[in-house]
Amino acid sequence: MSQNYRTWPILIFLTFMSLILFLLYFYFLLDTVTNQAPGTIWPSEFTLEHWRFLIEPIEGRQSIWRVTLNTIIFASSVTLIVVFLSSTAAYALSRLNFPFRSAFLGGILVLHAFPSVTLLIAIFIILQLFGLYDTLQGVILVITALELPLGIWLMKGFYDTVPWESEMAAMTDGASRFRVWWQIMLPQVRPGLFALGIFAFLSGWGSYLFPLVLAPSADVQVLSVYLSSLIDSLGRTDFSLFKAVGLFYMLPVVIFYLFTQDKLMNVFGGAAKG
Amino acid sequence: MDVTLSTITKSFGAVTAVDDLSLNIHDGELIALLGPSGCGKTTILFSIAGIYKLNQGQILFGGKDVSTLPSQQRNVGVVFQAYALYPHMTVFDNIAFPLKLRNESQSEIKRKVHEMAELTEIAELLKRRPAQLSGGQQQRVSLARALVRNPSVLLLDEPLSNLDARLRTSMRAEIKRLQRETGVTTILVTHDQVEATTMADRIVCMNKGTIAQVGQPFDIYDSPQDTFVAGFIGSPPITFIQGDALQGMFSVGDVQLPCHTSLVGDATLALRPEFIELGCSRDMNSFEGVVSEIEPMGREILYHLNTPLGKLTALETQGRPSYTLNQPIAFSWSNDKALWFDSTGKRVTA
DSSP states (O other), rough: OOHHHHHHHOOOOOOOHHHHHHHHHHHHHHHHHEOOTTOOOOOOOOOOOGGGGGOOOOOOOOOOHHHHHHHHHHHHHHHOOOOOOHHHHHHHHHOOOTTTTTHHHHHHHHHHOOGGGGGHHHHHHHHHHHOOOOHHHEEEHHOOOOOOOHHHHHHHHHHHHHHHHHHHHHHHOOHHHHHHHIIIHHHTTHHHHHHHHHHHHHHHOOOHHHHHHSOOSSSGOOOOHHHHHHOTTTTOOOHHHHHHHHHHHHHHHHHHHHHHHHHHHHHHHHHOOO | OOOEEEEEEETTTTTTEEEEEEEEEEEEEEEEEETTTTTTHHHHHHHHHHHHOOOOEEEEEEEEEEEEEEEEGOOOEEOOOTTOOOOSSSSHHHHHHHHHHOOOHHHHHHHHHHHHHHHHTGGGTSSSOGGGGGGGHHHHHHHHHHHHHHEEEEEEEEEESSOOOOHHHHHHHHHHHHHHHOOOOOEEEEOHHHHHHHHOOOOEEEEETTTEEEEEEHHHHOOOOOOHHHHHHSSSEEEEEEEETTTTTTTTTTEEOOTTTTEEEEEEEEEGGGGGGETTSSTOOOEEEEEEEEEOOOOOOEEEEETTOOOOOEEHHHHHHHHTTEEEEEEEOOOOOOOOEEETTBBBOO
């Protein structure tokens, strides 16, 4: 009991500090559905005009739904490819003995540590060479490639925790190597697959710089690029609209995160217990 | 099915784990590979299972060479030390896994799994997952999975080492019963001599990748062929007395004993603790020692003695301690129980 009372001052302090954050979010939300006179804090009227972009495209721009679809395709493709390639590559790196294995492992680590922004111009030129510039496929490939080192390294960690005997048992039971991987190994690294999938989806959804540079035109825009394009260089930015689109962009991720955060924690926990 | 290992060699890099080893295992036999860790016994087991590839030699199942066959085609049942159950499958699916891989019909799989579950007494656990089972139950599931497809040979890798002492005793009898009822040729790998002597029809005593001795449990205990086997088998362990042999006399310090005339130079006399007769009358065949330590072991009492021959251990097999610390005791042994070894450690029989 007394223990509980003693923590009250701390709790009150933390609550108060968090209130400031809540206040920010509250205004963020409020601004998207109200208007206010310039220079005042309190809103003067309720309005849904800032959400008009949901119904009709903003003049001179792509429909928000098309952009959202682009983003979903983009993030899901990245997720699927990263999860598939990481789970196969990491299995090989964890279990098979092939030439240059350790060099490969080291290479992956270096790639993971490499600041990818420095590759921007090189990637730009390569994509143009292959005719993939300003296409969704192109930028999907690039983000996938950048996410793979982390994915492979992560999955290798999960495979490493699965005992060898599990695999030997399956082989003596008569399972082929592929079946061992598919039916015995994959189920045992499922927490890793989930975590990596969520991780890859979030970073696909959130990536901005590469899509901006590599896929800028209206047809292949993703939400992050669309959002930034709302900031008018001439200073006539509609900030309420910007906030509304921002909220629209953010909401799916927040909901997604709420439902999957326990699985995402496995990235840091690492243990694969069935 | 009988299993033949013919001059097999397996090395890992520069280390030779199994060196030019040959062994015949009879159909329906339970044979134990016994030895200290690192003697190559598990390597042999995994080579038979097809998990390791041999560097040299052949493995024959019923006369058929399987050395080049992959693990999947050898039809061996393996029980791993940590059981290696599939954690994401139910007990039923674990046991059914090898059958499913053979594309057997659903009804056939069901029948066989239930039959095997009956035999291993886990019928009521079929819907559980491995994590919900005790160590002994996991062991039974592992045995059931290994036996369900009628393996040519059953391989047990230290099957009891993860169980507590009481469970171990009951599982020992259990495994023996299963082996007898199924009649499957079984190879047991263990470092525990009690496990080997209680379960096996024959014991293969291994040392540094080679076979030191093969025989029935009593054979190995009563007439070890070298000092390694003599020292490894038996608990409490045998006592070695090192001395010099010359013209039928064996001398240790000031003491002289008659020995076999073929012994020359460095020689070893080995005495098992239970063959030392304590408290005999003093005569020319007896010695006197002083009790330096008493270890009551329940039914038996082990004495450590300081004697003119060096340190000795002796076992009093019944009753309660009749001697106290620092008490002088006369002791002797009958000559046919003494084991003699020459300078290379080989046994010399009179």
